[in-house]
Amino acid sequence: MTAAIDRRSFFRLSAVAGSLVLAVPRQALAVIAGPVEDGAAIGLFVRIRPDGRVIIRTPSTEIGQGTSTAIPMIIAEELDVAWDKVTVGMMTGQMREGMEGPLPPGIFYEGAGGSNAVRRSYAPAREVGATIRQLLLAEASAVLGLPLDRLATSEGQVFDRQQPRRRVDYGKLAAGAAVRPLPKGPPPLKSPDQFRIIGTPQPQKEARAVITGQPLYGIDQSMPGMLHAVCLRPEVVDAQIATVDDKAALAVPGVRAVIRLPAIAPGALYDNSPLGAAVAVVAESHWAALKGRDALKVTWTEPALREDSAAMVEAGYARLTGAGAVPVGAAGDAGAAFARAAKVVEARYDAPMVAHATLEPQNTIALVTAERCEIVTPTQRPSLCATTAKAITGLPLDRIKITAVRSGGGFGRRLSADQVAEAVLIAKAMPGVPVKLLWTRECDITTDVYRNGSAQRLRAGLDASGRIVAWQHDVATQARRYRRSDDQSDKGLSEGEVPVFDAPGALVADRAYRYAPIFSAVARGSWRAPGANIHGWTEQCFVDELAEAAGADPFDFRLAMLTGDAVLGNDRDRYSVKRLARVIAELKTRSGWQGRRVGKGGAGSKGRGMAAHFSFGSYVGHVVDVTMGEGGAFSVDRVVSVIDCGLVINPNGVTMQNEGAINDALNTALSLEITLKDGVVQQRNFDSYEMMRMDRAALRIETHILPSDEAPSGMGEPSLPPFAPALCNALYAATGKRIRRLPIRDQLA
Amino acid sequence: MPITLKLNGQPRAWSGDPDQPLLWFIRDDAGLVGTKFGCGIGSCGACTVHVDGAAQRSCVTPMAAVDGKSVTTIEGIGKDGALHPVQQAWLDEDVAQCGYCQPGQIMAAIDFLQQNPSPDEAAIRASINNLCRCGTYVRIARAIQRAARSGAKA
Numbered sequence: 001m002t003a004a005i006d007r008r009s010f011f012r013l014s015a016v017a018g019s020l021v022l023a024v025p026r027q028a029l030a031v032i033a034g035p036v037e038d039g040a041a042i043g044l045f046v047r048i049r050p051d052g053r054v055i056i057r058t059p060s061t062e063i064g065q066g067t068s069t070a071i072p073m074i075i076a077e078e079l080d081v082a083w084d085k086v087t088v089g090m091m092t093g094q095m096r097e098g099m100e101g102p103l104p105p106g107i108f109y110e111g112a113g114g115s116n117a118v119r120r121s122y123a124p125a126r127e128v129g130a131t132i133r134q135l136l137l138a139e140a141s142a143v144l145g146l147p148l149d150r151l152a153t154s155e156g157q158v159f160d161r162q163q164p165r166r167r168v169d170y171g172k173l174a175a176g177a178a179v180r181p182l183p184k185g186p187p188p189l190k191s192p193d194q195f196r197i198i199g200t201p202q203p204q205k206e207a208r209a210v211i212t213g214q215p216l217y218g219i220d221q222s223m224p225g226m227l228h229a230v231c232l233r234p235e236v237v238d239a240q241i242a243t244v245d246d247k248a249a250l251a252v253p254g255v256r257a258v259i260r261l262p263a264i265a266p267g268a269l270y271d272n273s274p275l276g277a278a279v280a281v282v283a284e285s286h287w288a289a290l291k292g293r294d295a296l297k298v299t300w301t302e303p304a305l306r307e308d309s310a311a312m313v314e315a316g317y318a319r320l321t322g323a324g325a326v327p328v329g330a331a332g333d334a335g336a337a338f339a340r341a342a343k344v345v346e347a348r349y350d351a352p353m354v355a356h357a358t359l360e361p362q363n364t365i366a367l368v369t370a371e372r373c374e375i376v377t378p379t380q381r382p383s384l385c386a387t388t389a390k391a392i393t394g395l396p397l398d399r400i401k402i403t404a405v406r407s408g409g410g411f412g413r414r415l416s417a418d419q420v421a422e423a424v425l426i427a428k429a430m431p432g433v434p435v436k437l438l439w440t441r442e443c444d445i446t447t448d449v450y451r452n453g454s455a456q457r458l459r460a461g462l463d464a465s466g467r468i469v470a471w472q473h474d475v476a477t478q479a480r481r482y483r484r485s486d487d488q489s490d491k492g493l494s495e496g497e498v499p500v501f502d503a504p505g506a507l508v509a510d511r512a513y514r515y516a517p518i519f520s521a522v523a524r525g526s527w528r529a530p531g532a533n534i535h536g537w538t539e540q541c542f543v544d545e546l547a548e549a550a551g552a553d554p555f556d557f558r559l560a561m562l563t564g565d566a567v568l569g570n571d572r573d574r575y576s577v578k579r580l581a582r583v584i585a586e587l588k589t590r591s592g593w594q595g596r597r598v599g600k601g602g603a604g605s606k607g608r609g610m611a612a613h614f615s616f617g618s619y620v621g622h623v624v625d626v627t628m629g630e631g632g633a634f635s636v637d638r639v640v641s642v643i644d645c646g647l648v649i650n651p652n653g654v655t656m657q658n659e660g661a662i663n664d665a666l667n668t669a670l671s672l673e674i675t676l677k678d679g680v681v682q683q684r685n686f687d688s689y690e691m692m693r694m695d696r697a698a699l700r701i702e703t704h705i706l707p708s709d710e711a712p713s714g715m716g717e718p719s720l721p722p723f724a725p726a727l728c729n730a731l732y733a734a735t736g737k738r739i740r741r742l743p744i745r746d747q748l749a
Numbered sequence: 750m751p752i753t754l755k756l757n758g759q760p761r762a763w764s765g766d767p768d769q770p771l772l773w774f775i776r777d778d779a780g781l782v783g784t785k786f787g788c789g790i791g792s793c794g795a796c797t798v799h800v801d802g803a804a805q806r807s808c809v810t811p812m813a814a815v816d817g818k819s820v821t822t823i824e825g826i827g828k829d830g831a832l833h834p835v836q837q838a839w840l841d842e843d844v845a846q847c848g849y850c851q852p853g854q855i856m857a858a859i860d861f862l863q864q865n866p867s868p869d870e871a872a873i874r875a876s877i878n879n880l881c882r883c884g885t886y887v888r889i890a891r892a893i894q895r896a897a898r899s900g901a902k903a
């Protein structure tokens with residue numbers, strides 16, 4: 001398999017870089033023959049030091065999902081070096097017009113999102129490693145005076161097949177290899193049975209730096225002469241600045257400037273995220289800036305709408321079930337099928353908006369001068385930061401430098417660049433002075449691009465044998481794309497918002513889907529497993545209800561639907577019914593499932609539940625065991641997970657993501673929601689936005705990864721969607737009470 | 750009168766705002782950034798340091814409260830470049846995902862283990878209340894037990 005490569009963009013890149021125009025694969029490496037004193041850089045990806053240590057850099061930003069280890073593993077595999085000689089880093093480079101960070105678009109996945117980094121980088125990463133290995137072999141052939149076909153590689157050395165003790169270290173060959181012409185055609189790749197690194201469990205490469213407190217994160221960075229900024233925002237969403245009295249603020253020792261930042265309309269500067277009005281205080285320290293902020297006297301205008309989120313949800317649901325619903329997909333004749341059905345089951349499910357609450361609050365360092373702009377930021381999308389800075393400063397991209405650093409959590413929050421825009425606006429008002437903008441936790445929670453909430457109606461018709469013969473799924477939501485309160489159409493409804501491809505609905509011949517908007521003035525964005533994080537819950541809980549209505553076991557009921565070779569989904573996410581069925585069948589065996597039992601609730605009552613879902617390339621099923629405590633509290637005693645994510649790069653990374661996503665999903669289902677009353681976001685810090693601690697966490701998680709020869713897919717998201725439904729189904733088994741509204745909080749009390 | 754304290758064994762003097770939280774002294778003035786900011790209200794524990802050996806949330810500890818005290822941060826727990834045994838346990842269990850909470854988790858765990866040298870899981874669950882947004886609790890609990898088995902003390 002070779003990467004899809006656009007030749008013209010490579011040539012353009014090469015011309016811009018002022019290098020020789022070389023053959024195609026070399027351009028995939030992005031040609032910069034580096035200085036030799038610290039080892040030879042072979043393209044942007046790999047640097048080999050004279051002592052044989054290898055530094056591998058990737059353009060996918062690390063947010064805790066493990067790709068800074070997984071992608072270098074792929075490159076190191078084909079390069080044929082010892083994994084313990086490898087250190088990893090983020091690729092930095094000059095932004096250019098039409099590029100994704102330092103690379104032409106479409107080669108590697110830049111940034112972090114959609115569980116894309118591994119699945120979209122696997123093929124090109126292999127090619128990068130294999131091509132550099134070819135260059136090293138060619139150099140060895142010249143140095144040793146031996147024909148290429150007598151040479152082979154092993155663990156960072158080239159050796160003579162006939163006299164295996166004749167060996168040369170890569171470190172001695174790298175400088176020569178770096179300036180060699182590229183071999184023609186795609187390089188030979190290993191066959192999977194030759195893999196020595198791929199498929200082995202590896203710890204995260206940066207773990208030691210993390211646990212010794214090294215300056216890895218955005219918040220840890222600095223520039224000489226840097227000042228610190230914080231922002232004061234209106235309590236009421238969408239209020240604008242009316243008056244500012246900054247006398248007292250400017251009198252606070254260390255405060256240097258107060259800057260008014262009017263609201264930015266969606267689409268005005270970058271992407272389509274809006275950013276509310278704020279007054280920034282810039283000072284010599286973060287603490288002085290906070291004191292200056294507290295001394296500000298600002299009055300705000302009254303916005304057109306003071307949102308009450310609960311009322312908005314009810315209005316949206318009324319629209320959905322009344323005349324205002326928009327059809328977004330149908331097959332067959334659902335109306336007739338419902339009329340024929342022996343039994344019709346209907347349920348309403350509600351999930352709230354939630355915040356990302358990355359533990360590292362949003363922050364960015366920006367420096368703007370008349371000639372250039374420099375940005376250091378923890379981001380999931382470096383090139384969006386660049387286009388944002390370009391829109392604000394008017395500078396061309398080749399005058400804008402983005403240093404993307406490790407993020408203290410992402411979960412989709414850092415796919416937006418509103419915080420970068422704010423930092424650049426402040427820095428632009430203070431030309432020549434680097435400014436670090438740091439959002440307080442209150443600012444971070446109330447100025448998020450929230451996961452949209454949703455009120456859904458699911459209906460299914462069962463025939464006399466208990467098969468689903470009619471399916472209707474209606475979704476009212478604020479919609480993920482960052483629309484404002486006055487937009488009433490379904491324009492901008494993004495794919496996946498209404499789950500027209502999900503099983504089992506998509507396997508029912510007669511089906512219909514509808515959508516209605518819930519108005520909201522707050523911004524929405526991508527939150528770990530967008531779309532699936534709610535639909536996985538509603539569908540998999542509803543299927544549990546259907547299985548019960550049909551008098552069937554939840555495993556058997558699903559497996560009876562998931563027969564045949566159908567491939568569902570769209571171009572980006574195709575999923576095979578067969579692979580989903582395999583996960584469910586394996587889950588049944590490995591969890592020791594013995595049929596459903598419904599308990600009476602009350603302390604000591606136990607329950608088991610299951611769910612399985614496909615999202616973002618991978619198939620995951622969980623069985624959850626719970627025990628009820630006093631007052632509706634419960635403990636999660638055990639989780640058994642079965643995963644099909646194609647060929648596994650790093651099983652340890654997959655297990656970590658599974659454990660983390662389960663606890664993220666548990667936390668969210670237990671207690672998280674963002675609500676607005678009278679235009680004010682009600683949750684402000686971890687006292688009112690209750691993040692789970694170890695006392696309620698799931699600590700016993702068994703992760704089973706199924707062997708597969710399919711192309712690798714990512715695991716940053718797919719374990720999350722099936723957890724909340726497996727949990728709610730277990731709670732039903734323990735108590736006989738269905739959870740149809742999240743968060744769970746005290747519903748079982 | 751400036752405030753005087755020891756930071757990782759080194760004497761320091763501070764003559765700024767006595768209300769300034771210790772966290773910002775450590776990060777912005779001393780330039781030790783392993784201690785993290787997460788909430789500023791004493792809830793998440795990302796800013797956990799030791800004051801006279803006891804775990805404390807530095808974001809709600811004013812400078813005035815550490816006058817004459819000895820403060821240890823994540824940068825100060827290893828001896829002569831070697832890892833503290835609790836850090837080693839964290840590496841062995843490969844705990845960190847994003848890693849942002851982990852320095853605070855380790856500081857909390859060291860103090861906890863000093864008082865509970867061989868804790869069971871229930872004691873760990875009940876006592877360690879630092880937030881991990883990435884949900885690495887499975888491995889935090891395991892690493893604390895591993896450190897206890899290896900006899901880790903401060």
Ligand code: FES
Binds near residue numbers: 785788789790791
């Ligand atoms: S930053 Fe101190 S407890 Fe959260």
Ligand code: FES
Binds near residue numbers: 848
């Ligand atoms: S590892 Fe990310 S917050 Fe704990």
